[in-house]
Amino acid sequence: MLNIFSLANGRLFQEEIESLEELSKFQPIWVDLESPSPEEKRWIKQHYGLSIPEDAMDEDIEESARFYEEDNGDLHIRSDFLVADEESPHTVRVAFILNQHNASMKSRGVLFSIHDEDVPVLRLIRMRARRAPGLIEDAKDVLLKLLDADAEYSADTLEDIYVDLEKVSGRVLAGNVTDELASEVLSSIARHEDLNGRIRRNMMDTRRALSFMMRSKMLNAEQFEEARQILRDIDSLDSHTAFLFDKINFLMDATVGFININQNKIIKIFSVASVALLPPTLIASIYGMNFKYMPELDWTLGYPYVLVLMIASAVVPMLYFRKRGWLK
Known part of the structure; x- marks a missing residue:
């Protein structure tokens, strides 16, 4: 699927492209490719002169090769975005290519994003940019807003974990923890621990992407300050993830303790019976x-x-x- 986003009156307007002729009618600042077909990649190469790397979305790519600048000035950034699905939370690798020397958009450049599945953060930015004029001015703003929204999405997910752990804590600390309840609690705690770990890793990846953008000197003064503010927000999330890890470990130990008490009760019955x-x-x-x-x-x-x-x-x-x- 190929979607382009053009800027008009401070708002983003989305168009779904189904042919090369349609692509030539617009001057976008953001081109989003979700599971692109070989034909759509060919359109991008013919119209923009940009070849999408075959390993753009590979998960096993070396960490040192995820952020680099080509000789022509194009910036390549591969960043992971969180998908906090209740059943199977995971991260989605998104490859960004910032073309700052496109002939049709010299002043604003074009941001290309390539990913295999829909990402909640991308939907959020599309919705915000349509409703809030002046939110985005160029392609670099789009990339910054995506990374900022990723940090906000992680923060919201952490709040949901807080709420769920409070419910779990109330059930555990109320006492009378049966084996069935302990099994449910341990399963819930394991899911939250996995999600909390993914958030921490995702924040580390976002921090690296922002640091690369700041070091590449591609941002103006206002965008540089915005990137620093996003980094401060990410740093504040680290303490929250550390607290959640401690709380999860406490609940895990408490639940295992109740399981041991239940087992000791059974052993005590056999001990009393044998002595009697x-x-x-x-x-x-x-x-x-x-x-x-x-x-x-x-x-x-x-x-x-x-x-x-x-x-x-x-x-x-x-x-x-x-x-x-x-x-x-």
Whole structure:
């Protein structure tokens, strides 16, 4: 899918392109390619003279090759964007190419973004740019706003994790944690830990992209200050992710502690039962080994006497255990 965004009266206007002829009618500042087909890549090369690298969206590309500047001045940035899906949170690799020397847009340049699936941050910027005039002035503003929105999206996701962990904490600290509840809690904690880790990694990646833009001297004074503000926002998120890691570890330890308590209760039952049954077992052993012939032939009341003695020897320890509170 090929979408272009043109700037008019301070607002972005989106057009979906289905042919090379349509592409030549517009002068965009942002060209977005979602799972581009070979034909769409050919249109970009014919109209803009830009060849999209085959490894643009590869996940195994070396970290040192994710940010670089070509000899013609084009900037290449590969950054990960968070997708906080409830079932399977993940990050999407987006390749950016900032063409600052396009013949049709010399003053503003063109930003090309290539990705395999839709990204919430890109949708958010498209919506904001249509509603808020003056938000974007050139292609570099688009890239800055995307990175800024990525930081905001991560912050919103952290707030959702806070809310969910508060609910989990209330269930755990209320006591009476059954094995079924512990299983649900551990599953929820594991998902939040994974998402929190992805947010931290995503923020690190966004910080690197902003640092590269600032070092490349491509930003004007206003954009440079905006990039510094985004970096400060990202730094403030680090303490939140660290706090969430500590809270997750606490809830994990508390839940595992309740699981151990439940297991100890089961072991305690077997321990009490084995201790209580030791005297009857001893009496039965002594009684059975001290007769030359069958006990019924030598002593008629032997069985009733031993049975009463065995029951009494079992009841007395149980009463003692109950008095000490070991049967609760």
